[in-house]
Amino acid sequence: MKKAVVLHSGGLDSTTLLYKAVAEKYEVFALSFNYGQKHSKEIKLAKLSAKKAGVVEHKVVNLNLDLWGGSALTDDLINIPDYDEKNPEIPITYVPARNMIFLSIAASYAETLGAQDIFIGVSQVDYSGYVDCRQEFIESMEKTINTGTVCAVEKNMPMKIHAPFMFLTKEEEISIGTKLNVDYSLTWSCYKGEEKPCGVCDSCILRQQAFQNAGFKDPLLILNSNS
């Protein structure tokens, strides 16, 4: 079996990805981050879903990006905005260089494991305009990893970044995930870490629309409405 590092935020995309990598017979090493985000609800669920998906190992890296904030997700002085369809700007929930940091650290973990495959659940279809979710960035990042690691440069063991959802909608992801028996009640998308999803932030709206379009009910909402 080939080893793979899967970036696993605990959200809908990365949890679907985790199940997909396991189904594709990779030996999966899941990687999550406590990066100074305002709540750790997604990390708690990430631990449960990683176990349920059947990963070999799950590591949680601590990294205090809240040292400088600059995003509504890491900066106490910036409130999480409500979704605004008409706003063409990249939302303030953008965390500077987040995927670059996560992929660099994933490369470090992968090199140590002897893994050549890294999975990330980004999509440039259904996203919030974050530039580090685009194919162009992923391709550049892969080149950089293969220029800056001993395994690639000296040992002829280059790495591959897999982003299989890049050109899929969230709705299509959910259809894939449902076939893979992903337990979406163990995923968290809301930018706020309250008991129930707020239902008005970007992330909640994108999730709601996706479940609706896919023709499934979000089990997280069913659970919550019963609680």
Add this chain to the structure above:
Amino acid sequence: MKKAVVLHSGGLDSTTLLYKAVAEKYEVFALSFNYGQKHSKEIKLAKLSAKKAGVVEHKVVNLNLDLWGGSALTDDLINIPDYDEKNPEIPITYVPARNMIFLSIAASYAETLGAQDIFIGVSQVDYSGYVDCRQEFIESMEKTINTGTVCAVEKNMPMKIHAPFMFLTKEEEISIGTKLNVDYSLTWSCYKGEEKPCGVCDSCILRQQAFQNAGFKDPLLILNSNS
């Protein structure tokens, strides 16, 4: 004044770089890492030298790369080796993807600050064969930063990675630093964090040779021999 983020390990190279960036009239934001290395002696000195060099701000990021180790610098199960001139292998002190991680986090800090300049003190002349100290890697990393950050992609504010020591020897760096009045007694190179430098690890040997060739005495050794 232009803002710059300077990666500052507390070693000889990055401390020289810090003084150089200040001398070049940048408003310097120094960035150090507690990344799970076995000792934090270099960080303590980094704080002192950053202050002495006159930086605007100095941040220390915590990041637990010792979660997976894989390097003599971060893994308790691997001893720091003595310098071996005849060994062509990349030493086990190589930390997988370290400069990629540091530069990604520097890009995040820079983007938040509105800075477009990042400095790193790597050299592909006097080094231990670490592939992430080469010009090819730095160029690729710069491209990736400019593909994955909003400032570069959306705001026409690309970043530049400056690696002014890339083609200099450590001896030449010390000559530059001496003219800039760098206080080398506040720098630490030894891979071990003991009271005095061990004098036998790669990093100690490279430092000793550089001071000798530059015709200066290492003030750290003078201080130590007096203590």
